[in-house]
Amino acid sequence: MYRNDKVIRRYSEPFKLKILAELTIGKHTKSELCKLYSIAPTTVNVWIKKYNRKDLMNTRVKVETKDEISRIKGLQKEIEQLKKLLLKKDLDAMVEESYLEVAAEDLGFKSIAELKKVKYKALIKAKEKSKRFASLTTITHCFGLKRDAYYKYKSRADKRLILEQQIINIVRKRRKSLPREGVRKLIKSLDIDFNKVNIKVGRDTLFNVLRKHQMLTLRKKTSARTTNSYHRFYKYNNIIKDLEVTGANQVWVSDITYIRTVKGFCYLALITDMHSRKIVGYDLSDSLELKGCVRALNKAIYQAKKIKQLIHHSDRGIQYCSNVYTQILKRKR
Known part of the structure; x- marks a missing residue:
């Protein structure tokens, strides 16, 4: 981690206890330990205060008697036991967090x-x-909880329900006159009404409340139908179902797509080479009439060099099965 171009190190609990243990034994002074492990002396002082080991502050323990040696060995055993306990707690917390993360992902929770x-x-x-x-x-x-946890959560839940009901009532009054007004506009138009009842409502809160009560105004999407397969013209069979396309100008694929504009829809007729994915012919028009498809086909034929044994594939819509369109293909066969 970096702060003001300086590296900030994070030390684990077992490492801190290890440093204090070595300082307790007295083999090294504090300055020697700091040089050995590249730790600032002030950091070691913080750890000494944290674990209430004031006896280690600016002192070096000298082992002189057998009692002191046995006492130090006892302390070392205690430190090892504490290390194991801390490690077990860290592992238990990590396992529990992993379980929760997997459960949240599988059940569709955000966090x-x-x-x-x-x-x-x-x-x-x-x-x-x-x-x-x-x-x-x-x-x-x-549930592994206490009684006060139940009362606290229930109190918050009841307050939240009252708040939601107030918001819903205000929005319903507004929707009577403007039923299609969206959330972003409601935030501005209902600001005075929310202030009258001392409610602070943000955009995300209003979104969540209205979504919960199924009161969001969904945008009506309009689409254009570009294929009409119910017509009187002959429908040719699909001959490229099991065909292996190995080169350009072997199969052309034709289709019509629509483009949404401010004034309505435009229709783009495309002819694409199946092997190279290149658009060999196109035409943009304001209707689904046959003229647009014919112009796209003529452009593709004019630009192509070798079109013998070419297969033309389409969705067998009325434009592509019409006599005019098929006659052009037959003449160039």
């Missing part, structure tokens, strides 16, 4: 915090279903 909220919702549901055959203390104990 672990959102998944943990389900625990409190389940607690409230269990209390409602218990119907007095189990005490609240017993139920909360099953």
Whole structure:
């Protein structure tokens, strides 16, 4: 981690205890240990204060008697036990977090915090279903929680429901006159109404509340139909189903797509070479008439050099099966 172009190191708990243990034994002074492990003396002083080892501050322990040696060995054993406990706690926390992350991903939650909220919702549901055959203390104990956790969450949930209901009532009054008004406009137009009842509502909160109550105004998407396969013209069979395309100008694929504009739709007729993916002919028009497809075909034929044994493939719409279109293809065959 960097801050103002300086490296900030993070040391683990076992490493801190190891430094203090070596300082306790007295083999090295504090300055020697700092040079050996590249640690600032002030950092070691912070650790000494953190673990309440003031006896190590600016001192060096000298081992002189057998009692001191046995005491140091006892302290070393205690340190090793503490290291193991800390390591076990770190591992347990890591395993629990991994379980929660996987569960959140599989169940579709955005984060672990959102998944943990389900625990409190389940607690409230269990209390409602218990119907007095189990005490609240017993139920909360099953969830690994305390009684006050139930009351705190229920209080917050009740306040949230009251707030949501106030927001819904205000939005419904507004929607009577403007039923298609979206959330971004509602934030500005209802700002005075929210202030009257002392409610602070942001854009995301309003989105979530309206989504929960299915009150979002969805945009009506309009699309254009470009294929009409129900016509009187002859429909040719699909002969490229199992065909292996090995070169250019072997198969041309024709289709029509629409482009949305401010004034409506434009229709783009395309002819694409199946092997090279190159657009060999195109035409843009304001209607689905046959003229656009014919112009695209003529452009493709004019630019192509070798089109003998060429296969023309389409969705067999009315434009591509018409007599005018098929006659052009037959003449160039």
